[in-house]
Amino acid sequence: MRGYLQEHPILEFKRGKKVKFSFEGKEIEGYEGLPIAAALHAAGVKVLSFSQKYDRPRGFFCAVGKCSSCLMEVDGRPNVMVCMEPLKAGMNVKRQKGQKT
Amino acid sequence: MIDDKQRIQNFQTPKLQNLDICIIGGGPAGLEAAIVARSLGSRVLIIDDNPVLGGQLIKQTHKFFGSKAHYCGVRGVNIAEILSKEIQAQNIEVLDNATVVGYYDDDIIGVLRQDKLFPVKAKVYIFATGASENMLAFENSDLPGVYGAGAVQTMMNVYGVVPGKRAVVIGSGNIGLIVPYQLLQAGVEVAAIVEIMDKIGGYHVHAAKIKRAGVPIMLKHTIIEAQGKECVEAARISEVGGKYECLLGTEKTIECDTILIAIGLSPLCELLYQAGCRIDYVPELGGHVPYHTEDMITTKKNIFVCGDLACIEEASTAMLEGKIAGAKAHEALFGISRKSIEVAKQAKHELAMIRSSPFEQRITFGLSKL
Numbered sequence: 001m002r003g004y005l006q007e008h009p010i011l012e013f014k015r016g017k018k019v020k021f022s023f024e025g026k027e028i029e030g031y032e033g034l035p036i037a038a039a040l041h042a043a044g045v046k047v048l049s050f051s052q053k054y055d056r057p058r059g060f061f062c063a064v065g066k067c068s069s070c071l072m073e074v075d076g077r078p079n080v081m082v083c084m085e086p087l088k089a090g091m092n093v094k095r096q097k098g099q100k101t
Numbered sequence: 102m103i104d105d106k107q108r109i110q111n112f113q114t115p116k117l118q119n120l121d122i123c124i125i126g127g128g129p130a131g132l133e134a135a136i137v138a139r140s141l142g143s144r145v146l147i148i149d150d151n152p153v154l155g156g157q158l159i160k161q162t163h164k165f166f167g168s169k170a171h172y173c174g175v176r177g178v179n180i181a182e183i184l185s186k187e188i189q190a191q192n193i194e195v196l197d198n199a200t201v202v203g204y205y206d207d208d209i210i211g212v213l214r215q216d217k218l219f220p221v222k223a224k225v226y227i228f229a230t231g232a233s234e235n236m237l238a239f240e241n242s243d244l245p246g247v248y249g250a251g252a253v254q255t256m257m258n259v260y261g262v263v264p265g266k267r268a269v270v271i272g273s274g275n276i277g278l279i280v281p282y283q284l285l286q287a288g289v290e291v292a293a294i295v296e297i298m299d300k301i302g303g304y305h306v307h308a309a310k311i312k313r314a315g316v317p318i319m320l321k322h323t324i325i326e327a328q329g330k331e332c333v334e335a336a337r338i339s340e341v342g343g344k345y346e347c348l349l350g351t352e353k354t355i356e357c358d359t360i361l362i363a364i365g366l367s368p369l370c371e372l373l374y375q376a377g378c379r380i381d382y383v384p385e386l387g388g389h390v391p392y393h394t395e396d397m398i399t400t401k402k403n404i405f406v407c408g409d410l411a412c413i414e415e416a417s418t419a420m421l422e423g424k425i426a427g428a429k430a431h432e433a434l435f436g437i438s439r440k441s442i443e444v445a446k447q448a449k450h451e452l453a454m455i456r457s458s459p460f461e462q463r464i465t466f467g468l469s470k471l
Contacts, residue, residue: 013261038260059245063252
C-alpha cells in the first residue's frame with residue numbers, strides 16, 4: 001500500500017492484518033490496530049475535519065491525543081481522537097463539519 | 102449528568118485495590134520510578150494512555166550518548182523495550198490505553214479506559230505525564246500539513262507512514278535537528294531548517310550530522326505563513342532583525358507539503374493544578390512547572406513528579422529523576438532503607454554530573470528559581 005514505509009535503515013515495521021473501512025462512504029484499506037489517522041494519512045487523506053466556526057480544514061497535528069485537531073465521527077460517535085483510536089475492520093469514519101454546513 | 106454518573110462504574114477490581122504507589126505516565130521517567138519503587142517493595146500501578154509502554158522513547162531511532170549507565174549507544178526504541186521487559190519481569194501492574202482525567206477529593210483519580218470511567222486510589226502518586234509540543238502562531242498555522250515535529254516522528258517511526266514528500270522544519274533544538282535526519286532516512290526530502298536565533302539550539306553532534314546530509318540551517322529566519330488551499334503547499338519565511346522583527350523584502354517561498362514545528366515543549370501539569378500543587382512559572386524549565394524539591398516531591402506530600410513534567414530536559418535525565426521519585430515515594434510510605442538511600446544518592450549524583458555541563462546551565466539556573 002502506498003504511503004507506508006516499506007524499507008527503513010533502522011526500523012522494521014510489524015503491521016497487523018489489512019482491513020477495509022469506510023471514509024466518507026469511500027472504501028479504504030488500512031492496517032488493523034494502527035490509529036485511524038495513520039491509515040487515512042497513508043491513503044492521502046490529510047483533511048480530517050473542518051473547524052466549527054470558520055470551516056477551516058484541520059489535520060493531524062500532535063499524534064498523542066492532546067490537541068483535538070483530529071476529532072472525527074467514528075461509527076456514529078462524534079469527537080473521536082483518530083490519532084489514538086485503533087483501526088478495526090468495517091469502521092465508518094466521517095469528517096466533522098463546522099456549523100456552516 | 103445522569104449519564105455521566107451511570108458511566109462511573111465501580112471498576113475497583115481486587116487487582117487495583119491496596120495500591121501503594123500509582124504512577125501516571127509510562128515513559129522513561131515513569132517506568133524507572135515504577136521499577137525502583139517495586140524493587141524496594143512497594144505495590145505499584147502504572148497508568149498510560151498508549152497501547153505500549155515507553156512514552157516518546159518508542160519513536161526515537163537515534164542512539165543515546167553519555168555514559169554506559171545512561172544507555173549510551175542504545176537507540177531510544179530499544180531502551181523502551183528494555184524497560185518494558187523489566188516491568189514485566191517485576192510483575193508490575195499496568196493499565197494501558199487509559200487516561201487519567203481528574204484528581205478528586207480524598208486523593209482519588211478518575212481513569213477513563215475503553216469508554217468506562219472509574220476511580221483509582223493509591224497512597225502516593227508519581228506524576229510522569231511528560232509534555233506536549235508548543236504551537237507557533239503564523240498565518241494558516243492550522244492548515245493540514247503543519248505538524249508538531251514529535252507527531253511526525255510518531256507517524257513515521259511508530260506507524261511507518263510517510264508524512265509527505267518535502268519538509269521544512271521550524272526550530273533547531275535537538276528535536277528540530279534529529280527529526281529531519283529521520284525524515285531523510287524515511288525518504289522524505291528536507292528543504293531547510295529554519296531557526297530564529299543567531300545560533301543553533303541543539304547539540305553540535307546532531308547539527309553536524311544534518312549539515313553533512315546537505316540540509317541548510319537558516320539562522321535568523323522564521324516562518325511567516327503556510328500557503329496552500331486545503332493542505333500545505335509552501336512555507337513563506339523571512340529573515341529577522343535584532344528585535345526578531347521580520348525584515349521587509351527578505352521573504353522567500355519554499356515549496357513543501359510538510360511543515361514541522363519544533364520549537365519546544367510545555368509540561369503537562371493540568372492534573373497537578375487540579376490536585377492543588379503549587380505551580381511556578383520558570384521559562385528555563387519549560388514554562389509552568391510543578392514546584393518540586395530535589396527529592397522530586399511537590400507541595401503535596403503524597404505527590405511526586407519526574408521527567409519532562411518536572412522540567413523539560415532529556416530522556417536520560419528523566420530516567421534519573423524517575424529513580425529518585427520512585428525511591429523517595431517508597432520512603433514516604435515505608436521509611437528509609439539502605440537500598441533506597443543508595444538508589445536516590447546515585448541518581449542525584451549522576452543528574453548533577455549531566456547538569457554540570459555548560460550546555461545544561463539553563464536547567465540548573467531554572468531549578469534554583471523554584
